Every structure is written in C-alpha cells, then in structure tokens.
Amino acid sequence: MAEKTKLKTRPMTMIQALRSAMDIMLERDDDIVIFGQDVGYFGGVFRCTEGLQAKYGSSRVFDAPISESGIVGAAIGMGAYGLRPVVEIQFADYFYPATDQIFSEAARLRYRSAGGYTAPLTIRMPCGGGIFGGQTHSQSPEALFTHVAGLRTVMPSNPYDAKGLLISSIENDDPVIFLEPKRLYNGPFDGHHDQPVVPWSKHPQGNVPEGYYTVPLDSAALYREGGELTVITYGTMVYVAEVAAREAGIEADIIDLRSIWPLDLETILASVRKTGRCVVLHEATRTSGFGAELVALVQEHCFYHLEAPIERVTGWDTPYPHSHEWAYFPGPKRVAEAFKRAVREA
Amino acid sequence: MRQKPLAFYVPEPSGRPGHATDFSYLRLQPAGAAPKPPIDVPPYDTRDLAMGLIRVLDEHDEAVGPWAEDPPDDELLRKGLQAMIRTRIFDARVLIAQRQKKTSFYMQSLGEEAICIGQVLAMRDGDMHFPSYRQQGLLIARDYPLVEMLCQIFSNDKDPLKGRQLPVLYSVPEMGFFTLSGNLATQFPQAVGWAMASAIKGDTRIAAAWIGDGATAESDYQTALTFAHVYRAPVILNIINNQWAISTFQGVAGGEGITLAARGIGTGLASLRVDGNDFLAVYAASKWAADRARNNHGATLIEWVSYRAGPHSTSDDPSKYRPADDWARFPLGDPITRLKQHMIRRGIWSEQEHQATQKACEAEVVAAQKAAESHGTLASGRTSSVATMFEDVYKDMPAHLRRQRQQLGV
DSSP states (O other): OHHHHHSOEEEOOHHHHHHHHHHHHHHHOTTEEEEETTOSSSOOTTSTTTTHHHHHOTTTEEEOOSOHHHHHHHHHHHHHHTOEEEEEOSOGGGOGGGHIIIIIIITTHHHHTTTSSOOOOEEEEEEOOSSSOGGGSSOOOHHHHHTSTTOEEEOOSSHHHHHHHHHHHHHOSSOEEEEEEGGGSSSOOOSOTTSOOOOGGGSGGGEEESSOOOOOTTOOEEEEOOSSEEEEEOTTHHHHHHHHHHHHTOOEEEEEOSEEESOOHHHHHHHHHHHSOEEEEEEEESTTSHHHHHHHHHHHHHGGGOSSOOEEEEEOSSOOOSTTHHHHSOOHHHHHHHHHIIIIIO | OOOOOOOOOOOOOSOBTTBOOOGGGGOOOOTTOSOOOOTTOOGGGGHHHHHSOBOOBOTTSOBOSGGGSSOOOHHHHHHHHHHHHHHHHHHHHHHHHHHTTSSSOOOOOTTOHHHHHHHHTTSOTTOEEEOOTTOHHHHHHTTOOHHHHHHHHHTOTTOTTTTOSOTTOOOBGGGTBOOOOSSTTTHHHHHHHHHHHHHHTTOOOOEEEEEETGGGGSHHHHHHHHHHHHTTOSEEEEEEEOSEETTEEGGGGTTTTSOSTHHHHHHTOEEEEEETTOHHHHHHHHHHHHHHHHTTSOOEEEEEEOOOOSOSSTTOOGGGTSOTTHHHHOTTOOHHHHHHHHHHHHTSOOHHHHHHHHHHHHHHHHHHHHHHHTTOOTTTTOOSOGGGGGTTSSSSOOHHHHHHHHHHTO
16 A cells, blocks of 8 residues: 555546556556457447557457357467467356356366466456346356366455456466456445445545556455454445444454455454454355355354354345345345344344 | 158267168268369358368379379378377377276377378477377377376376376477367367467467367357457367267267368358378368468368277277277278378388388387386376475465365375
8 A cells, every 4th residue: 555655646437447457568568468349449348448459459459259268268379379368258147158268278277287388367257236237247156266276266346456456467377357346337336226326536445546556466455444343255245344334333344355266364364363253245146155165264263263153144045136136235234234143142 | 731740850870880881971072183272262162172072192092183282292201101100009009008007098099190190290390289189199290209198198207297187188388289178179269369369479370279070069169160260360270070979970060961161161261171091181281271371361170081990088988889890991091001002102111111110119119108107107106296286276376275285294
C-alpha cells in the first residue's frame, strides 16, 4: 500500500482497471496476446478490452470463434511457443467446453513435461450473480478450479486489486484462472439490491494508479479489522460481509482472500486464532464448494482456538435461478444471522 | 398407409474374427493417378484429392505420377528406411520388455512407420511437432537417443520425466516434440495455436499436429480445423487413419461412405488423402503441405491411409475383434517392404544392406536397452526420487505442497 501513494492515480471502475492492466502489459511485453469472443474490434461485451486492438493491432488483440476449448487450446500452443496469452471466456458459466484443455493440459503441462513446457496463460472469466443473469450468467465455479493441481485461481473485489492482481497473473508463469465478479464491474455491491449502486469513483479502492504496479498472488487482504469474528470471503461477498457486520453490530475481521488457491493461510490462521470464531462466505453452491476447504483448513489448524462451530453462508445447492435471485444470493440478512450465531450463540 | 418403423443404424466392419475384411471400402486409386496442384491452390479445389488417394509407388515398386517429381535424394531415402527399421525393431524389443514386466505398458507403431518418419524428414529443424502416442518415429528418425526413450519407458532414475508419465508419453523440447498427453485430440488445437504464434511473431517455423482416426470424433479435432482455417495457421494437420480405434472400426468414427480428409474441405482447408504406407507419397505430400504453410497459404489436412498392424497397446488383444490375418490382406501392404523393394530396384539398396541394417539396429537397441536398464526399471523399483513427485506442479512449490512433501517424509 505504501507504493500506492507514490503513484499517480485516478478513479477507475473495475472494467477500466482491468483494461489498464492489459494495456500496460501489452505495452511492456511483446509476447502478450489477447483474444476471445468479441474482445477485438468491439472491445468485449463488458468493454474490458475496448481500444486495445486499435492501439496494438489485430495480431496482438483479436476476435476468436465461439469455441472455449479452441481458445484455451490455442493459447496453450502459443504458450509452448513462448507467448504469454491472456484469453477471455465471455462468462465463467461457459468455461465447461474448455475443461479438458484447462484441467488436463494447461494445469499439467509443466508437471508432465518435467518443466520442459509451461502454460503461462491467464484465463479471464466474468463470474458471479446478483445481476439477474439466471442459470448461465451467474455461476461461481471457483471450486472446480481449486480442485485441480497446477492451477492458480484468483478473484479481485475492487479496481485497485483487479489491476494489480491481473498484472501479477499475467506475469506469473503458472496458468491463472482470473475470475472477475461482474456485479462489481461498475461499483461495489453489498447485497442491498433495493438501494442505488454507488460507483467506484466514490470508493477508496476505486482510486487506481495509472501505471504499472502489482498486487502479489497468494496474499490475502485484511479488508476490515474487527476482533470478534473472522470472516473469510472473496469477490462480491466482501461487501456483503462488511454491511452485514455493521448491521449485526459485530466487529469482524473481514479477510478478502484475493488468491483463492493457492491461498494465504497465515493471514487466515492469525485472525481465527485471535477471534476464535469463523464464518466462510461465498456465492457458489454449498456442497463441495470452496468453503468446505476453508472450513477444513480452519478446523485443522485452529481447532483449539475455536469457540464456536465454523459457519458457512453460501448459495443454495440449486442451479442459479432467475426470478428468485435475492432468495438465492447470500445477502446481508442471511449473512448477519450467521455472524450473530457465530458470536453470540456459542 | 402405414409407415415402416424407423431403423437404428450402427456401422460394422466387414471383417470379424474368422471372417475376412472386405477392403473395397478404402476407395483406392492407382499410383500416379492423383494430380499435384500448386501449393497456393484454393482449399475447395483439393476436393478430389480429399476423396481420392495420392500414391507414388506402383505395384512394380516404381515411382510414378506428378507426386514422384522432385523426389527426395538417395541419402534421405536410406535415412528414412533405416529409421523405419529401427522403429520397428525398437517396438519389438520393448514389447518383450513389457512382457518381462520391466515396464507397465507399451504401444507399437507397427505398419505406420512411414508416416511420421516421412514427414519429419520433410520438415526443418525448429518446426514443432504435436504428436499423438504412436509417432515414436519422429524421435527415432531424428536420432534422439534410444536410451532416453527407454529410460522414460522404464520410469527409472534417468527418466527425463521423473516417473510421472505413463510409458511412451515422451516430451522432448529440444527436438520440437511436444509433451504427450493421455487425453486424445487436445494437442490438435494446441498445434494450431503454436502455428498462430509463429505467424504472430513473423517467424518462419511451422507446426505439425497428429491425430488418429478414432480421435477425429473428439470436439478438439473440429475446433482445431476451424481455428486453422480462420487464422490461416501455418500447420499440417495429420490424421493417421489406421482403420482402428482400439476395437472400434473407423466407420464408427464417421469414416463410412466418406473419407476423413473430406471433412477438411467443409472447413475450408486444403485436404489430401495419401497412401500412408508409401514413403515417397508421404514425403511428397508432407513437403507440399510444409511449403504451403511456409509460404503463408495456410494449413493442410492430410488423411494418411494405413493399417494398425499390431495390437492397440500391450493391454489389447485384437484377435477378439478383427481377423488375425487382416494386415496381410491390407491392400497397401507394408511400408518397409515397399520402400525397400523400390530402393533395390533403383540400385540404391540391396538385400544384404537391408539385413546388415537390421542386424545393426538390433544391436543398437539391445545396447540401448542394456544401458537404460543399468539405471533401473519399473520391476527393479529404481525410480526417480519420490520427493520430485511434488515438483513442477507449479513453477515454485506452494506452501501446501511443501507440507504434503514433509508429511510423506521425503
């Protein structure tokens, strides 16, 4: 954070911050190429790559056929050549056709070739719900990636981290699944869907350095410091946690994982050993979700410090519905109840 | 009027154990009959080549027709023949080693040796090969040390892949031999991506992708064709149609009533169908496709018509699903015999040289095997250090893997 104050900053949305990261990396490294559906001339359905093709040319930034396995498969081949592809899957809900290329190939290339070949790819995927996206524009598939040895899974929650983490991901030599909560593209969202959205320009983390900087992978952020309770979360749920703690009147340590896996275990353990209480939050469905791994890790490492059962507030074990969006989304009310149970009932 | 009930159709091979195959489905053409278009031919104009069969060697072992023009020099033919012989002998020896439990698994390329060897000798150093598991000839033709291959097969303490991979799933970056994967067809779009990268960087190197007839049914196959067409990628897309995917006849992969090369035409790729057991045709077609790619005219799809003469793998028994004498009856014969006869006829080879080469190759393989076994085999249990199991999952070992390594006590 010390570095942040030295750099010239300006307000950016998460979209602008991500675009700035790609712009800077395209400028710095000739081996970086960006492609995916609609990312070229049009600049992406979420505008994340707007202007990049005009600036760097269509051999650096280009449109791809609608073929997720083709996009990732071609990127792996480019990585083997020596390029550093940054590819986009339009929605995380549509990564499934590329599963074989991501799980069987990108994740294992270094291992199976004993380091002879690597896959220095970044696969960007807009994820998450809260936008009336229904079943195939709302999913949070992070647990499918965290289960795969060889992948890094990253999710920012604000423009500053989005840019710094994306630059780190692009520079990292391991394949990185870069999940972007599209609900946070234009402003933070705390789950109060009936209230107007505050833009990033009104949020401290929306002030983003214009030039190059990084946010390290494998490092969590202690987003809010409390002391009564540890909340482990990432993405949109960071803001839900914040408002829920306020509404429940609980002083909570809110840990924004940022790197979901591999993760920053030390920050988690230090907090839980201090508070003795832990709630895990994610939008994704509950059973075998990443929360289960977090609960297991905390249980394993903090058993003698725990004063209450570890709670999980997650999406229900159903496909993501359309009309029942707010009954599905783990909003402030459900989260606050869990916080109260964790702190007061045990 | 009552309608007849619908009938479900499942392709079947004409030959089964105890019943000879009718090979008339192969759509053969005589040697020399197929024209040779210029390398910048529009893809659609190769449709007759995709439905026909490019052959150079005729039944009298003569090289005939337009694809016989600009032939490889005698030295290359000798090199090709020697590499085919070495590959076959290597396969036979490792098969025995597998039966002796020195390795868990092996896959021969019996009968298909001409295809990858003919192609790799038509390529340049620096070109990139994305093989499937039956292109060991790519390495052998370029004199990759047999002992290295055997160390991988034996998973011993000199295994370049540290015992992580199933035998034959080699990875040889220094020879442009991409790391083999057990997942079929995945390397096809990767090869296209490598070729796209070469074009993006304004390089002059090209890529070659390899797939079997069965794996063309995988979605990555069609994906690769689309990307190769869309971006005019400098890549050769090779399909080895050896008629069999384990027990499944190529008709079940979609080859009935149509050729596999024909699918390239529909995707906008120049497409050739070539006698895969005719070394001269393999070399000529590969050279043509390489020249086409290198001159920015785009990708070429090549269906190599051949026959999987051996079992699918050491875990397979073909007598359970096909006639025992099938290879002997396959109309395109044995690639080694055909090139040998041609070279003898040309006076650049002899029966004596052939036998001497076979002897020398056997001695070479035996020596390589002895050298490899001195570093252990799966049976001896002398493998790479278990601690290396946790390495290379990531570039740097994350904390959780360090913990797990400590838990294992290594």
